[in-house]
Amino acid sequence: MKDSTENLEIEFQHKIDQGYNIEPKDWMPEKYRKTHIRQISQHAHSEIVGMLPEGNWITRAPTLRRKVALLAKVQDEAGHGLYLYSATETLGISRDELIEQLHAGKAKYSSIFNYPTLTWADIGAIGWLVDGAAIINQVMLTRTSYGPYARAMVRICKEESFHQRQGYEIMLTLCNGTEVQKQMAQDALSRWWWPSLMMFGPTDAESTHTELSMKWKIKRKSNDELRQQFIDNTVPQAGILGITIPDKDLKWNEKTGHYDFGEIDWEEFWNVVKGNGPCNKQRLDARRSAYEKGAWVREAASQYAEKQRNKEFTEAN
């Protein structure tokens, strides 16, 4: 006799409640699979698209030391994309389909990468704030219920901490430099602060996925909790740099033991999500063009591999 779906679902939830991971060939509700395909591939796309704003500065890095560090960081992000695409593929979707969804504008990626990198200080601010925010989210995800996703996160988290440190070091150097350099750092913080807070997604009251995400242990902390953690971590770091976070309502709350902060402009957030940010079009165009220009390389490699296989076969016979 075969178990009914309802029984399977109860058993599945029980496994999750007990703290077991779900592995690719295990039974899972269709919605669990779909949610993961969406979330992990979004995460993968973010790593890949995230290379573009930083790649913009590799050839213009001010010193060789900065250049090798930035190059290594961007290379890591490509690796992160790969780990995450691989994790998504364990759920029964092909890499081609995933890339196709991104290029057709059907898949989302983190909105933060739709902002431009105008000065070198932006590279500092991205490492410090954007990677900083990503780390908070990713550390939580090392304990997510889907095994391949959790394992990818462990690997990614090991690599991330250098990203944030190299960014902060850039900021520190600028802040200890000339007045103009310090001004550049301030300007970068002013532009990246609010979009960084938006990286954690809508408030818990507005978020549609939170309840199910918690029940299935996809997430273990809510958007607002993670955002608060980021703010609490970051405010003293800005203090060390001696630059000002652009929020007049930001202040320490003795009672809660957290920083209070001002209203986030959610209209801006949704506008960028919907595709109207400063660089949405530029980012997707860059991805598509890289993919199309690489097509002949992929095809040639396939042909060559095929030829080698035939040769081995003939020699063996």
Add this chain to the structure above:
Amino acid sequence: MKKEWPIWEVFIRSKNGLEHRHVGSLHAADSKMALENARDVYTRRSEGISIWVVESKHITASNPEKSGELFEPAKDKVYRHPTFYNLPDELKHM
């Protein structure tokens, strides 16, 4: 032509004396490219001294839905464990 490169599973030995461990997967046109890509992606920080790659389709996996029948026979054989045997406390080196 629209054909995806096959998927390869990557196994890495972190140092001599340890076994190769599964670390992840990647796409590559052939085994040489799979090795090179594995080197670039999975050993950027000296995580390994030896890499194995195998095309995923060559792996035969047990079915988790059948794991009951598959692993059950080992469960009631407690006599395979040393603690099954009752011996006096004063007995040493055993």
